[in-house]
Amino acid sequence: MTAVDLPGHGARSAQPWSLDAATEIISSAVDSLGGEPALVVGHSLGGYASLEFARRCPEQLRGLVLAGASAATRGPWAMPYRLIAGLVPRIPADRLTRWNDRFLRRLYSPEVVDATIRAGYAFHTLPAAWGEVLGRFDADAMRRVSAPVLILNGEKDPVFRSGERAFVRAHPHARIELIPRARHLANFDDPDAFTDAVRRFALQLPARGPVTR
Numbered sequence: 001m002t003a004v005d006l007p008g009h010g011a012r013s014a015q016p017w018s019l020d021a022a023t024e025i026i027s028s029a030v031d032s033l034g035g036e037p038a039l040v041v042g043h044s045l046g047g048y049a050s051l052e053f054a055r056r057c058p059e060q061l062r063g064l065v066l067a068g069a070s071a072a073t074r075g076p077w078a079m080p081y082r083l084i085a086g087l088v089p090r091i092p093a094d095r096l097t098r099w100n101d102r103f104l105r106r107l108y109s110p111e112v113v114d115a116t117i118r119a120g121y122a123f124h125t126l127p128a129a130w131g132e133v134l135g136r137f138d139a140d141a142m143r144r145v146s147a148p149v150l151i152l153n154g155e156k157d158p159v160f161r162s163g164e165r166a167f168v169r170a171h172p173h174a175r176i177e178l179i180p181r182a183r184h185l186a187n188f189d190d191p192d193a194f195t196d197a198v199r200r201f202a203l204q205l206p207a208r209g210p211v212t213r
Contacts, residue, residue, distance in 0.1 A: 004029045006049055008125025017128040019136075022049040023056050030060045037062035037147075039202050043187060044068045044160065048133050055144040063205045064145060065198055067152045068184050070164040072138035085130040088123055096123050104188075112188050139166035142174065149174040150201040154189060155169030177201075 006022045007015040011141065015021065030038040039062050042050030047069020054064050058106065072078075088096070100121055104113040149171055153161035155178045168174045177197050182189035 002029055002033060006046060008129065009122045010119060012050045013122065013124075015047045017132070019052050019132055021050060023053045025054040026050065027057050027060060030057075033130065039063040039065070039198075039205065041065040041067065041198055042069060044184065045129055048073070048137055051137060051141055051145070053150075054147065055141060058146045061145075061147040063148045063150070063201065065150045065152055065201060066167070067194070068154065068157060068160040070151045070153060070162075070167045071160045072163045072166070073134050073136060074138045078134050082130075082165045085134070093123050097121060099163065108188050112191065133191060139163060139170040142167050142170040145171060147173075148201075148205060151176045152186070152194070152197050152198070152201075153178055154184055154186035155180050156182060157184040157186065160184055 004025055005012045006017075006025060008017040012025075026040060037060055038061070040050045040053065042048070042065070047066045050064060051066060051069065054061050056163070097120070104117060129182055147166075151161075151164050151167055151174060153164060153176070159177075161167045164176050168176055179186045179190050179197070182193070187194040
């Protein structure tokens with residue numbers, strides 16, 4: 001298993017965001033695991049990047065987990081993203097950081113969020129990232145994914161699970177699993193349930209291979 005930093009995040013903080021670059025990074029991560037098709041897990045923006053990878057590199061994909069990334073970014077559902085992308089550059093990054101730190105510490109234990117808080121946030125990337133994602137994804141994107149798909153959402157994430165049924169109808173080997181009482185950060189709300197869902201999905205896949213996140 002490996003975790004990757006997408007453009008504008010972590011060790012690639014200075015790298016400009018693009019879906020082309022994100023797809024290449026995921027592809028390289030899969031190759032680094034031995035070249036076999038991999039199970040790719042993507043959350044939120046990472047989920048849309050993983051969906052783009054799945055469409056472009058089907059030969060590298062064994063299975064796909066879309067977590068908090070089954071809302072259409074076209075049409076009226078795109079409005080919340082447009083508002084956020086427009087608002088973020090107007091707020092100082094240190095203020096956004098303080099707000100996010102307080103939010104995470106209020107909701108989660110240090111064991112769950114300390115590593116995220118130490119790593120920091122990619123606010124500078126958000127306008128470019130969502131600007132590229134907007135208008136690009138809806139349920140039709142699933143029709144170009146050849147591997148099985150698990151749509152894994154928090155039960156209480158109404159925005160990002162809003163298109164989950166349409167996404168699942170568009171793919172013959174997709175299913176939905178909800179984590180009870182979890183919100184958008186379902187992997188923080190119930191890490192054990194999130195990991196268990198991914199593990200069970202991996203065990204059901206027809207061929208074995210590595211996992212990348």
